[in-house]
Amino acid sequence: MAMHYLECIAISFGKPNTNCENSSYNEEINLNSISFNKLLFSKEISEMNILSANELTTLAYRKVKEMILSDELKPGQKIVQDKLALDLGISRTPLRSALQILEAEHLVQSIPRRGVIVRKISDQKIVEIYDCRIALECMAVRNFIEIATEKQILKFQKFFKNFDTEKPFDSKTYQEEDIKFHNYIIENCGNEFLTRLFQQGNLVLCISQIGLIRPPSETLLEHRAIIQAIGDRDIPKAVALAEDHLEKSKFLVMEKIERESLRKQNG
Amino acid sequence: MAMHYLECIAISFGKPNTNCENSSYNEEINLNSISFNKLLFSKEISEMNILSANELTTLAYRKVKEMILSDELKPGQKIVQDKLALDLGISRTPLRSALQILEAEHLVQSIPRRGVIVRKISDQKIVEIYDCRIALECMAVRNFIEIATEKQILKFQKFFKNFDTEKPFDSKTYQEEDIKFHNYIIENCGNEFLTRLFQQGNLVLCISQIGLIRPPSETLLEHRAIIQAIGDRDIPKAVALAEDHLEKSKFLVMEKIERESLRKQNG
DNA sequence: ATATTGTATACGGTATACAAAATATATGCA
DNA sequence: TGCATATATTTTGTATACCGTATACAATAT
Structure with a gap:
């Protein structure tokens, strides 16, 4: 059962003439439009070079994380995706991506067919x-x-x-x-x-x-x-x-x- | 700047008369249709009660993780989302969600506008x-x-x-x-x-x-x-x-x- | 008055559509 | 033939539409 996507080995990454030449793909991205909470998001600790720059996802991730850590979004509170997306000026898709990551980080809990709530750190x-x-x-x-x-x-x-x-x-x-x-x-x-x-x-x-x-x-x-x-x-x-x-x-x-x-x- | 979604506190969770009564929301979900790699996915280690049951996302997460850990998807290989989604019989949306989680776990690396590649564990x-x-x-x-x-x-x-x-x-x-x-x-x-x-x-x-x-x-x-x-x-x-x-x-x-x-x- | 059922609405999950970008292919020129 | 540019194709990222479920509320029954 050889799956056909196995064939698509990535060989052409890092080619010249791309904007990624000679650089590690771990490089951080700058979204200057967002004002960070300096304390929580000092460069050293969470420029999150782990994450890729799906721009809007990254934006949402940072913003929501900041909101959680700064207690703007409170533990136990339900995150209504439509409203939050509207507030951030993006659609629900990147917001949901961000919430997936935050769930993996355990900052947020997703309950099937109910929604996403902010976790409490006891x-x-x-x-x-x-x-x-x-x-x-x-x-x-x-x-x-x-x-x-x-x-x-x-x-x-x-x-x-x-x-x-x-x-x-x-x-x-x-x-x-x-x-x-x-x-x-x-x-x-x-x-x-x-x-x-x-x-x-x-x-x-x-x-x-x-x-x-x-x-x-x-x-x-x-x-x-x-x-x-x-x-x-x-x-x-x-x-x-x-x-x-x-x-x-x-x-x-x-x-x-x-x-x-x-x-x-x-x- | 009081945001209006702050008001939507989740208070009515866990009501009776729902199919979630009296149970922890961390409960695991069973997707019997998937055959797990017993070694990699023994119950103890990765029933992943961390994750919620966005059913198709969870399915994709497990399947792709299994494929990576069993070397079916090889390090450096690019994951073509369309093809993989087709193979899994789902749309790209839940697959992308799964990939977000796997990226947070560092099993996969997302390169903006290029795609997602399987990471090598050196x-x-x-x-x-x-x-x-x-x-x-x-x-x-x-x-x-x-x-x-x-x-x-x-x-x-x-x-x-x-x-x-x-x-x-x-x-x-x-x-x-x-x-x-x-x-x-x-x-x-x-x-x-x-x-x-x-x-x-x-x-x-x-x-x-x-x-x-x-x-x-x-x-x-x-x-x-x-x-x-x-x-x-x-x-x-x-x-x-x-x-x-x-x-x-x-x-x-x-x-x-x-x-x-x-x-x-x-x- | 309380409980129960039915209906409306809100919301989450998924699929699809579309646009932007990157890659592959073809074309023209030296 | 080899290289540069233009075009086509693929693929990603985002938005949106749709459907099913959960919740809220009202109407009815107890």
């Missing part, structure tokens, strides 16, 4: 995500130290330079820096698959959605300590610090769950 | 996936031992019961058992997010695609040792064994990369 899920991050980021720190060039280390040491415990700073900017900091390690540890896994599962973004878990005064010192240990290429110390850093935030979320569980019991 | 990627699996599965083993009930342990100890080093056995069946074994730990360690991450990233399936890396005679003993250690609830030992088990396979793939790299240099 605190329990946040704890679970933290456990995954701890496992993966510790691995990333280890590998990063092993393979990082001096140049990479130097660039890494620039993180949080502009933040000072003395004078107050914008917490949104701080959170953005936090995201970039963690992503830098992930993206430079020599494991491309890891980067993709983080993007696919929104491991960083999902947690960021609930805002800062601990005050910068606390985490800034930890970040600095991690930077120091990595600069010294002290693997055991860096891994321990990174683990502790995430573990502490996770613990706070666990405490919150505990508190709310007790409150429920006591009425 | 040996280098396999190594990267192994690193992620080592980090995550060690965490899973630890948590599984901590929370597993006696019943779960007992069920777990049944794995590989029917395999004997003395008499030969079907390697496909063995690989299937291997997949189930690893998935059992992942799915019972109390971290639902982890399960999803494995499904989303195809962490187990991608590696299985290249077939058995080491002979069962070797891995069977390791599997048994892990089972033993978990049965004893010996966390350090179990984690060490699990890590070693994966690390050994990873090492073989790394050696293969090395060999091929040398062969290339020497012509």
Whole structure:
């Protein structure tokens, strides 16, 4: 049963005289018309070079994702495709494509013949995500130290330079820096698959959605300590610090769950 | 700028008198008409309760995924949507939806206005996936031992019961058992997010695609040792064994990369 | 007053139609 | 014959139409 589409091997891709010559097809696309939420969509974390540029699909994907992560579309809320498509100025087809992707990312749930609703990221899920991050980021720190060039280390040491415990700073900017900091390690540890896994599962973004878990005064010192240990290429110390850093935030979320569980019991 | 679709909160879901009463919407759907590749699509690993039952989309998703993982659709090959849709007996719309999902899973790459091609999973990627699996599965083993009930342990100890080093056995069946074994730990360690991450990233399936890396005679003993250690609830030992088990396979793939790299240099 | 059934409407899922783009083919010219 | 340009064909991406199902609401029965 030889299927006839098996014959259509792609041999002519990347030919000269196309607008894709000599470039990776993973290149990102720019849709300047959309104004991004800087925090949630900082270049490092979600230019989503995973995705291709089905222009309107990409537009819808980004916009809807932004709406979900910024709580403009609320958990449990049903997304009425006609209305949302109208609002975005596109037809339902690309919107539905975008929703398929968001469903694969688990940000949205499709119920057959009912529609698509926004998923809720429970605190329990946040704890679970933290456990995954701890496992993966510790691995990333280890590998990063092993393979990082001096140049990479130097660039890494620039993180949080502009933040000072003395004078107050914008917490949104701080959170953005936090995201970039963690992503830098992930993206430079020599494991491309890891980067993709983080993007696919929104491991960083999902947690960021609930805002800062601990005050910068606390985490800034930890970040600095991690930077120091990595600069010294002290693997055991860096891994321990990174683990502790995430573990502490996770613990706070666990405490919150505990508190709310007790409150429920006591009425 | 209050958007009008914000008002359409889904409140009436799960009403009685519908055919969805009292049931989770995550329930799986059965499309008996499709014959699955048992190995690649064993119930445990990919009934994909993540996905909703857009019936034809789901059908296309499964079928195309199976075709990719079984090498019926080969890496680099272009998927001509018209032809494939015709072959599957559906229109391009649900096929395209399926391809969107597969792209999010990175099994396929979409190039704007050119088409969709099947991605190649390089040996280098396999190594990267192994690193992620080592980090995550060690965490899973630890948590599984901590929370597993006696019943779960007992069920777990049944794995590989029917395999004997003395008499030969079907390697496909063995690989299937291997997949189930690893998935059992992942799915019972109390971290639902982890399960999803494995499904989303195809962490187990991608590696299985290249077939058995080491002979069962070797891995069977390791599997048994892990089972033993978990049965004893010996966390350090179990984690060490699990890590070693994966690390050994990873090492073989790394050696293969090395060999091929040398062969290339020497012509 | 409450429950039940029937009907209207809204909405989701799929197929199809159409336009834009890319690839393949043909034509003309050196 | 070989290359450049023009034309035809294929194929993708988007919009829209259609159909079936789910929900809402009203009318009727209990």
